[in-house]
Amino acid sequence: MISAVIVTFNEEKKLEDCLKSIYKKVDEIIIVDLGSTDKSLQIASKYEAKVFKHENVDYVEKVRDFSISKANGEWILVLDPDERITHSLFEKLKEIISEGKYTAVNIPRKNIFFGRWIRHTNWWPDRQIRFFKKGKVSWSSKIHSYPKVYGLSLELISRPELSITHYGYDNIQQFIDRQNRYSSIEAENRFNLGERFSFFKLGWFPLREFIVRFIRHGGYLDGKYGFILTYLMMVYQLMVMIKIWELRKRGK
DSSP: OEEEEEEESSOOOHHHHHHHHHTTSSEEEEEEESSSSSHHHHHHTTTTTEEEEEESSSSSGGGGGHHHHHHSSEEEEEEEETEEOOOOHHHHHHHHHHOOOOOOEEOOEEEETTTOOSSSTOOSSSOOOEETTSSSOOSSSTTOOOOOOOEEEEEOOOOOGGGGEEEEEHHHHHHHHHHHHHHHHHHHHHTTTTOOOOHHHHEEEEEHIIIIIIIIGGGGGHHHHHHHHHHHHHHHHHHHHHHHHHHHHTTO
């Protein structure tokens, strides 16, 4: 039995396409709703999803384990509302189950930002542990954390038809708004772990972002998209460090 698990909050514009991609393929759809006020719950009902309500949290890793605990399937497929899976990927996942060798699958993710597939800039193959046996994977509460896998995992070959399609950002404003929120969360997490501001980090972290994304991972091959995304991620690193400085200044 395969259970699909989705955490959602006001995602009516993207949730239906996500559910369409798994409806009648998986045996069960679990949705954990964080207090949606749009039509998300109506859409969930249309696709026979089991809905569980949870208080709102500022990022999804805080409720990953909770959402998985509500599933009855032996195998869990974790998706976000802005993600889709292909028929080819689902057939491959069933094949992996029948082989009986692995407890988790590291799946490539095809990121669509501003209407374009970002093939470089360190956003492809962007593998994610999203399919696994229940009880064999756990998440920490740290933002953008990689889950812990208990057992043998398979790294799927980087092919678009065997990837999760992720419609991450529709426009620049959406990207900036989300990164502003994420940078505040990351700054607080890093500050609480003892990290402090320094001028060296203020200069080095954005420079490292440029070296990794634009040079090492070929961001220049994505043209203006690669440059803009690299620049915005450099700004993100600046924001994190400045917010760490601000936390210290406030005496938190």
